[in-house]
Amino acid sequence: MKLSKDFFFRKRVVTRTTWKFRLLLLALFGLVFVLPYEFWLVRLANSLVQQDPLVGSDAILMENWNLPQLSIFYETASLQKSGYATRALIPEFVETRRTLLAGIRLPKDFDSLIRLYCREAGLDPKSIERIPVEAIDPITLNTARQLSVSLKARRVRSIIMVSSFYRSKRSALAFKKFLEPEGIKVICHPVNEVFSVGTWWKTKDGWIMVPLEFVKLNYYRLLWL
Secondary structure: OOOOOOOOOOOOOOOOOOOHHHHHHHHHHHHHHOOOHHHHHHHHOOOOOOOOOOOOOOEEEEEEEEEHHHHHHHHHHHHOOOOOOEEEEEEEEOOOHHHHHHHOOOOOEEEEHHHHHHHHOOHHHEEEEEEEEOOOOHHHHHHEEEEEHHHOOOOOEEEEEEEEHHHHHHHHHHHHHHHHHHEEEEEEEEEEEOOOOOHHHHHHHHHHHHHHHHHHHHHHHOOOO
């Protein structure tokens, strides 16, 4: 019987990491465990925020969902007084058969809130143009898609989107995805109405909002953006 060379001895290929890779890995572990946890929590919050340089635009888009935020009305008034834009637009979500079948319920006091917030911010409610938008999941993405058609029909070529602070990155990505191919420039201008990036983890609402927005942002990036 003839024996092969592999009967008693067998060669084996071994892959080993280089000293450079081990040094890099050690440095990364050092950054994670040596830097204070506040550093990473601040970085997490900052990753959710999109702040673009302000320039004069055709209109201010007051982004909202469910209920409008008073801080967005104040900021809109401030931008108008500073001369960045005179025209103000706001999406007005409407119920349709599809929204009802999806179980999406819209607030009934939208009109009264608009009047109240305009009075507080010194705005004329009649000067704010309402753009009907069908509430379809995912809300932010489909709002941007519908507004791209409405804004183009209104000959709007640039907008300052006044957005909620920790949702601004997700909103900016969604709106730029649909509006900029239509020739509409999007400038995202976030408004922080709750807690700063350096203290959000010290509040219960912060632990609800920031991690949730982080999940939503990356969910949007994974599936649609």
